[in-house]
Amino acid sequence: MKYCRPIIYSPSMLSKVVMLQQIHEPKSDKFYISHIIESVCRQYAITEYKLKSQCRARDLSDARAIAMFLIREHVPSITLKKMGEMFGGRDHTTVIYSINKFNDLSESDSSFKSGYEAILFSLNRHFNNDNAA
Numbered sequence: 001m002k003y004c005r006p007i008i009y010s011p012s013m014l015s016k017v018v019m020l021q022q023i024h025e026p027k028s029d030k031f032y033i034s035h036i037i038e039s040v041c042r043q044y045a046i047t048e049y050k051l052k053s054q055c056r057a058r059d060l061s062d063a064r065a066i067a068m069f070l071i072r073e074h075v076p077s078i079t080l081k082k083m084g085e086m087f088g089g090r091d092h093t094t095v096i097y098s099i100n101k102f103n104d105l106s107e108s109d110s111s112f113k114s115g116y117e118a119i120l121f122s123l124n125r126h127f128n129n130d131n132a133a
Helices: 011-023 029-044 058-074 080-086 092-108 110-132
Strands: none
Touching (some): 029 058, 029 110, 058 080, 058 092, 058 110, 080 092, 092 110
């Protein structure tokens, strides 16, 4: 086990350390969620309103399943209930169904899988550019 020696800061130095921590604080969950939704909407050429709507058209439900899966994977602090509320007031069991649907389709449907991979590539490129800045 590795032990770290505590660092003692003077009061003036402490304020600089706190400012640096605030500048380099990790992005909020809202930040990641909004970028996931934006990437899914761009890939499927739909609006956020349609993604979150009650419409059950195949292209919308597929896009919704990808968005819910990505949010669940990358924002573990969000509850299923909260995610359901974000996507048009859906029940938490609908969120579970969508995530299971994602798992099934990603194994059986090559066009679904390629859409997911394109979204993942877009998100990776976006977040890597953010971290480089």
